[in-house]
Amino acid sequence: xxxxxxxxxxxxxQFLRSDRIPHIWCPGCGIGTTVNCFTRALIDSKANxxxxxxxxxxxxxxxxAGYLDLDSFHTTHGRAIPFATGLKLANPDLSVVVYSxxxxxxxxxxNHFIHAARRNVxxxxxxxxxxxxxxxxxxxxxxxxxxxxxxxxxxxxxxPSFNLPQLAEAAGAVYVARWxxxxxxxxxxxxxxxxxxxxxxxxxxxxPCPTLYQRRxxxxxxxxxxxxxxxxxxxxxxxxxxEVPLTRDGEIVVGKFVDRERPDYLTLMKAQFQAxxxxxxxxxxxxxxxxxxxxxxxxxxxxx
Amino acid sequence: MAKGAVEIIIERCKGCGFCVEFCPTKVxxxxxxxxxxxxxxxxxxASDKCSGCDLCGMFCPDFAIHGWREKxxxx
Ligand SMILES: Cc1ncc(C[n+]2csc(CCOP(=O)(O)OP(=O)(O)O)c2C)c(N)n1
Ligand code: SF4
Ligand code: SF4
Ligand code: SF4
Ligand SMILES: [Mg+2]
Numbered sequence: 235x236x237x238x239x240x241x242x243x244x245x246x247x248q249f250l251r252s253d254r255i256p257h258i259w260c261p262g263c264g265i266g267t268t269v270n271c272f273t274r275a276l277i278d279s280k281a282n283x284x285x286x287x288x289x290x291x292x293x294x295x296x297x298x299a300g301y302l303d304l305d306s307f308h309t310t311h312g313r314a315i316p317f318a319t320g321l322k323l324a325n326p327d328l329s330v331v332v333y334s335x336x337x338x339x340x341x342x343x344x345n346h347f348i349h350a351a352r353r354n355v356x357x358x359x360x361x362x363x364x365x366x367x368x369x370x371x372x373x374x375x376x377x378x379x380x381x382x383x384x385x386x387x388x389x390x391x392x393x394p395s396f397n398l399p400q401l402a403e404a405a406g407a408v409y410v411a412r413w414x415x416x417x418x419x420x421x422x423x424x425x426x427x428x429x430x431x432x433x434x435x436x437x438x439x440x441x442p443c444p445t446l447y448q449r450r451x452x453x454x455x456x457x458x459x460x461x462x463x464x465x466x467x468x469x470x471x472x473x474x475x476x477e478v479p480l481t482r483d484g485e486i487v488v489g490k491f492v493d494r495e496r497p498d499y500l501t502l503m504k505a506q507f508q509a510x511x512x513x514x515x516x517x518x519x520x521x522x523x524x525x526x527x528x529x530x531x532x533x534x535x536x537x538x
Numbered sequence: 539m540a541k542g543a544v545e546i547i548i549e550r551c552k553g554c555g556f557c558v559e560f561c562p563t564k565v566x567x568x569x570x571x572x573x574x575x576x577x578x579x580x581x582x583x584a585s586d587k588c589s590g591c592d593l594c595g596m597f598c599p600d601f602a603i604h605g606w607r608e609k610x611x612x613x
Contacts, residue, residue: 241545244595244604259599261552261577266599274596416560418596456599457555 262456264441275425312342372446542590553577
């Protein structure tokens with residue numbers, strides 16, 4: 235028998251599909267750090283894991299759902315938000331988290347992002363922003379700042395990039411925050427707040443991709459990037475989102491920028507139906523989890 | 539006596555150095571030894587300074603280290 239003292243397990247461990255660890259992320263990649271923060275927020279918010287789903291798109295960040303031992307959905311590229319919207323509308327009791335990359339959420343999936351925010355669908359969106367399409371080789375994406383060398387811009391980027399907090403606020407998000415992977419405690423706290431919030435909530439996390447972004451731009455490795463986050467970040471809670479765009483080497487404004495209330499999609503839908511249908515409106519019966527009635531159809535079983 | 543301690547899963551580590559750099563009390567250093575994948579995992583160089591704050595655990599992208607506070611009444 236080992237004589238080692240019994241000590242508490244790493245808090246992240248209970249949430250991992252341990253048979254899949256070690257993960258594929260590169261040395262010094264920040265995605266795993268964001269996962270730590272996410273699990274601390276799950277613990278602090280005493281989230282009911284039977285009522286929680288996590289949805290990812292495709293990309294390095296898209297792997298998060300697959301590594302977490304939650305009700306996880308690894309969907310198609312760009313479609314995490316529509317998938318999550320469907321989950322939420324069919325089962326409003328669920329807490330639905332979307333965890334994906336900047337390319338997935340703002341390039342191919344950008345349309346879904348703005349409309350889910352406009353409708354104020356009650357989902358929680360975490361974007362790990364490494365400023366490129368990492369998984370496919372480091373191509374320029376809508377978040378890549380100017381004057382950066384990428385696989386598709388060997389002479390430097392020149393097209394203007396999105397300022398994600400501003401985009402989220404303008405489209406209607408009720409909660410908007412930005413941190414970096416250096417801000418582990420603050421990020422965990424924001425994720426906790428996101429779980430308390432009803433409505434479309436958005437957290438941007440700036441994260442190193444040493445392999446395909448920093449190295450190509452002679453910005454060093456993951457640790458160098460973390461040090462630069464520490465040095466360049468300025469916390470400005472409540473800063474106007476128009477004032478927080480990211481540039482190649484400039485200041486990184488972090489903090490909570492938006493925290494407001496707006497009726498969410500289902501509340502609006504109910505109110506409108508009640509107004510127009512009066513007594514005739516009946517709340518749909520909501521099913522949850524395994525309480526579905528099984529019925530046989532064509533030899534198989536379906537839930538109805 | 540140290541207020542906290544850490545556990546390191548050497549074979550999971552990819553040697554990024556986040557834990558070493560951001561430990562507030564400089565408890566850790568990268569070991570000169572290699573793990574099976576060829577990375578230098580951290581080892582404890584100042585165990586008495588560990589507060590058990592678990593910042594190393596929050597930073598580690600590879601889930602390879604974590605810290606905890608020792609219970610006071612541990613005889
Ligand atoms: C429909 C479709 N188009 C393109 C791709 C190729 N593809 C896979 S991941 C990806 C970009 C991922 O970028 P991001 O969301 O920022 O994730 P990261 O890898 O940077 O975490 C692309 C373009 C795909 N898988 N499916
Ligand atoms: S390519 Fe970049 S984002 Fe993908 S795992 Fe490696 S460091 Fe992380
Ligand atoms: S628990 Fe805190 S003090 Fe101890 S090694 Fe980790 S970061 Fe340092
Ligand atoms: S943070 Fe984790 S992966 Fe990085 S050196 Fe420390 S133990 Fe290794
Ligand atoms: Mg990306």
